[in-house]
Amino acid sequence: MDRVHDLQSVFRKVLLSMSRPGVISSITDEAAKVNLSSPCYSGTLLVALMLLDTEVSFCAVSSRAAELAHLLGSLTYAKSKPCHDADYIFVLADASGEARDAALTAAKIGLLTHPHRAATVIMEAQQIVDGEGLVLRGPGIQSEHKVAIQAAGEWVGIRAEQNREYPLGVDLIFLDAAARLICIPRTTTIEECR
Amino acid sequence: MNIYYNFAYFDEGSKQEIRRAILKAVAIPGFQVPFASREMPIARGWGTGGLQLTLALIGRSDILKVIDQGCDESVNAVSIKRLVTKTTGVDITDITERATIIQSRHRIPEVPLTTDQILVLQVPIPEPLRHYEPSEMATQKLHAEQEYSGAWLMLFEQIMHYRHMSTGADHPVLVHNRYVMAPSPIPRYDNPKLNYSPALVLLGAGREKKVYAVPPYTQVVSLAFQDFPFRVENFSGKTCRLCGYAAAYLDELVDDTTGTTFFQCNDTSYCFKRRNETAL
Amino acid sequence: MAYVAVKGGAQAIEASIRRLKFERLKRGRVLGVPEALAGLRSLIDQVMSEGSLYCEALAALAIKQAEGSPEEAVFVLRAYRSTLPRKYYSKTIEPQAMEVERRISASFKDIPGGQILGSSPDYTHRMLDLTLLDESDVSVGLWLREFTALPAATAGNEAASLRALPKVAQYLREQQLLPHYLPDDTPPADVTKQSVQFPTTRSQRLQMLTRGQTGAVTALAYAALRGYGGQHPTVGELRVGQVPVYVDDPLQAEAADGEAYYLGQVKVTEVEALVVKSAGKNAQKKSLTFALGYGLCLGQNETKAIAMSVLDQCLEAGDPQYPTHNEEFVLMHIDSVEATGFISHLKLPHYVTFQSKLDSIRRTSDRLAEAAKECAP
Numbered sequence: 001m002d003r004v005h006d007l008q009s010v011f012r013k014v015l016l017s018m019s020r021p022g023v024i025s026s027i028t029d030e031a032a033k034v035n036l037s038s039p040c041y042s043g044t045l046l047v048a049l050m051l052l053d054t055e056v057s058f059c060a061v062s063s064r065a066a067e068l069a070h071l072l073g074s075l076t077y078a079k080s081k082p083c084h085d086a087d088y089i090f091v092l093a094d095a096s097g098e099a100r101d102a103a104l105t106a107a108k109i110g111l112l113t114h115p116h117r118a119a120t121v122i123m124e125a126q127q128i129v130d131g132e133g134l135v136l137r138g139p140g141i142q143s144e145h146k147v148a149i150q151a152a153g154e155w156v157g158i159r160a161e162q163n164r165e166y167p168l169g170v171d172l173i174f175l176d177a178a179a180r181l182i183c184i185p186r187t188t189t190i191e192e193c194r
Numbered sequence: 195m196n197i198y199y200n201f202a203y204f205d206e207g208s209k210q211e212i213r214r215a216i217l218k219a220v221a222i223p224g225f226q227v228p229f230a231s232r233e234m235p236i237a238r239g240w241g242t243g244g245l246q247l248t249l250a251l252i253g254r255s256d257i258l259k260v261i262d263q264g265c266d267e268s269v270n271a272v273s274i275k276r277l278v279t280k281t282t283g284v285d286i287t288d289i290t291e292r293a294t295i296i297q298s299r300h301r302i303p304e305v306p307l308t309t310d311q312i313l314v315l316q317v318p319i320p321e322p323l324r325h326y327e328p329s330e331m332a333t334q335k336l337h338a339e340q341e342y343s344g345a346w347l348m349l350f351e352q353i354m355h356y357r358h359m360s361t362g363a364d365h366p367v368l369v370h371n372r373y374v375m376a377p378s379p380i381p382r383y384d385n386p387k388l389n390y391s392p393a394l395v396l397l398g399a400g401r402e403k404k405v406y407a408v409p410p411y412t413q414v415v416s417l418a419f420q421d422f423p424f425r426v427e428n429f430s431g432k433t434c435r436l437c438g439y440a441a442a443y444l445d446e447l448v449d450d451t452t453g454t455t456f457f458q459c460n461d462t463s464y465c466f467k468r469r470n471e472t473a474l
Numbered sequence: 475m476a477y478v479a480v481k482g483g484a485q486a487i488e489a490s491i492r493r494l495k496f497e498r499l500k501r502g503r504v505l506g507v508p509e510a511l512a513g514l515r516s517l518i519d520q521v522m523s524e525g526s527l528y529c530e531a532l533a534a535l536a537i538k539q540a541e542g543s544p545e546e547a548v549f550v551l552r553a554y555r556s557t558l559p560r561k562y563y564s565k566t567i568e569p570q571a572m573e574v575e576r577r578i579s580a581s582f583k584d585i586p587g588g589q590i591l592g593s594s595p596d597y598t599h600r601m602l603d604l605t606l607l608d609e610s611d612v613s614v615g616l617w618l619r620e621f622t623a624l625p626a627a628t629a630g631n632e633a634a635s636l637r638a639l640p641k642v643a644q645y646l647r648e649q650q651l652l653p654h655y656l657p658d659d660t661p662p663a664d665v666t667k668q669s670v671q672f673p674t675t676r677s678q679r680l681q682m683l684t685r686g687q688t689g690a691v692t693a694l695a696y697a698a699l700r701g702y703g704g705q706h707p708t709v710g711e712l713r714v715g716q717v718p719v720y721v722d723d724p725l726q727a728e729a730a731d732g733e734a735y736y737l738g739q740v741k742v743t744e745v746e747a748l749v750v751k752s753a754g755k756n757a758q759k760k761s762l763t764f765a766l767g768y769g770l771c772l773g774q775n776e777t778k779a780i781a782m783s784v785l786d787q788c789l790e791a792g793d794p795q796y797p798t799h800n801e802e803f804v805l806m807h808i809d810s811v812e813a814t815g816f817i818s819h820l821k822l823p824h825y826v827t828f829q830s831k832l833d834s835i836r837r838t839s840d841r842l843a844e845a846a847k848e849c850a851p
Contacts, residue, residue: 364827
């Protein structure tokens with residue numbers, strides 16, 4: 001893996017998905033080059049390497065949280081902090097619905113004078129399917145975008161609660177095992193189709 | 195002693211910090227996210243903010259266009275392009291449609307941007323309320339409280355003095371119905387291009403150390419009063435001397451020999467494009 | 475035949491750069507970096523301090539490249555600094571353990587360890603010395619041999635004692651004249667990694683002051699002394715000397731001192747200035763005490779370090795009637811790269827914005843002309 005060029009490529013794709021919520025980006029090619037074994041998806045590891053360094057903190061939510069924390073700490077020198085304090089929260093596939101909900105509820109939402117000091121929550125999902133499911137609207141989306149995200153817990157409701165006072169709120173990145181990702185910034189409104 | 199320069203000049207830690215700030219900026223349209231803002235080999239005030247964004251974004255397959263006041267050949271634009279190519283080897287273009295990243299000082303290109311492009315605007319003063327309130331601490335609170343009477347007051351005073359709003363460039367806008375934003379000193383003519391743009395627009399102020407963003411398809415409204423609506427610059431009756439176009443933003447120039455005033459497209463690559471098309 | 479842009483801009487830039495090189499070389503003599511290192515010590519110290527990078531060789535090279543312009547040399551050095559990965563912070567440096575080369579106090583005639591004048595232009599007469607025109611490597615070599623053959627000036631005091639001179643401030647603390655604060659181990663902010671937010675912490679203020687342009691910091695401190703700051707400090711102690719720098723193993727939590735890595739020594743100038751302050755919140759119980767203004771610079775930069783200590787106290791006091799107590803006013807305008815960059819940016823094309831100013835002026839004068847016509851009899 002080329003830390004300079006592959007991480008630049010990962011960044012551009014995350015940026016694309018963050019500025020166009022619902023658009024699925026694929027970092028499969030970059031993920032294929034990852035040779036480390038880790039408790040998280042390769043895609044998640046790449047996003048972590050792209051984001052983390054000594055200046056920021058993170059929190060891992062998983063039965064293998066300690067292992068992930070050690071790995072990320074030694075690769076990036078980022079500091080491990082509890083969920084309510086962390087700049088980046090990594091919720092792994094094995095985390096239970098309760099654990100995921102607790103992490104999302106604890107995540108910091110920023111201050112009115114500093115709304116950017118909010119957490120970004122990176123959640124591993126079972127599956128991400130384009131074209132059906134949740135209806136997304138808002139900045140970055142021309143009219144609306146449909147996407148189904150299979151992940152445990154009540155993240156849609158908790159996110160709505162956390163984000164009720166814009167500009168405060170959390171921003172989400174979802175990844176699946178095939179290193180496909182989508183982003184849902186706090187500006188996106190989500191409507192659940194029953 | 196050997197000095198080895200990293201791809202895109204910065205060390206990876208610097209790029210990471212800028213990238214984190216960009217992602218947060220996109221999540222909060224129009225809000226000025228502080229960033230460390232490294233010193234560059236180009237002077238503060240000469241586009242270091244835009245340059246840092248470009249260098250944090252750029253990859254080997256990108257194609258870069260840089261303009262200053264609409265012109266690809268302006269000394270400043272050339273200087274920035276040289277630095278980027280020196281440290282990345284990336285392709286450069288004058289043709290707006292070919293570019294994946296467009297860095298610009300004080301203009302948005304005439305050719306409509308697409309979803310594959312990112313526009314990076316250079317910003318001298320990111321704070322739209324700065325003329326009204328010199329203190330950074332105070333303006334932070336004003337934004338938090340959506341207390342924008344200072345911006346309205348400035349426009350009101352212009353109307354009182356000049357019978358119309360007279361901001362030439364950098365006319366403040368309201369983004370996603372929440373933050374009043376300085377769009378950078380683009381002419382009023384270019385403000386409407388920010389509204390529901392298919393392209394992502396990033397704005398960087400190096401000296402003031404702020405980055406902000408307008409995501410694609412985001413509402414951007416120029417501030418105006420009901421009885422004094424927002425108006426772009428008036429070029430009625432004027433056409434470009436070179437390509438004959440009447441609907442582009444025009445520069446006013448004086449002919450050296452005859453002393454008469456004439457007009458010319460400010461966006462030089464657009465003018466060439468039109469002239470080449472009509473010539474065929 | 476297609477219309478294409480004439481590449482005038484690039485050619486003009488190339489010609490200008492060649493012209494600049496000509497100006498630097500036109501007298502046909504090379505300024506060697508060793509010569510610059512040998513003879514421009516003071517400018518090197520200034521450039522390292524404003525550049526916020528301690529490396530005499532690189533500073534000398536920057537000065538050569540900049541043809542002696544501190545503004546340009548600092549710019550180049552800072553830009554280089556931007557490319558260096560920043561992985562570690564040093565352990566706290568104790569200036570009390572400085573290997574002192576110069577150390578004076580304006581507050582007390584006699585201080586433990588004595589007033590050590592050291593190397594300073596303060597005691598010279600600033601008369602232009604024409605004999606310097608005749609200096610040669612040979613004459614310099616002779617003088618150096620004579621100088622090093624002289625007996626040590628410090629009779630009785632061993633060189634080792636220059637490493638452990640007590641601080642004047644310590645005496646004042648023992649006399650209960652300077653408040654004794656509990657050590658605060660809050661990690662300092664790094665203004666080069668995170669942009670400053672107001673209100674600032676003292677550590678942010680001190681960092682910005684030490685990186686400040688010498689002239690700017692000096693001018694503002696001068697203003698503070700002249701009535702725009704209400705400050706009347708006395709230099710408690712000024713020290714110039716070498717301090718050692720240690721770094722912990724990054725993967726181990728707080729290692730014991732003996733296990734840290736020694737990187738080398740840096741020369742610094744430290745000033746502790748004393749101001750009289752009234753203490754106590756209760757109006758009746760107000761008493762007077764000393765407060766410390768602190769200045770620290772890389773290299774021997776005495777004027778700046780003293781000015782820094784004056785402004786440190788101004789910003790601590792924060793009296794709204796004085797502009798030198800306004801942290802945004804002081805801190806946002808003293809950085810060489812920021813200030814000179816923005817001023818010089820006025821040379822960039824501002825055609826579009828100027829055009830609209832023209833437009834506004836014309837509209838106004840048109841309107842006035844029309845109004846005049848209407849009013850004319």
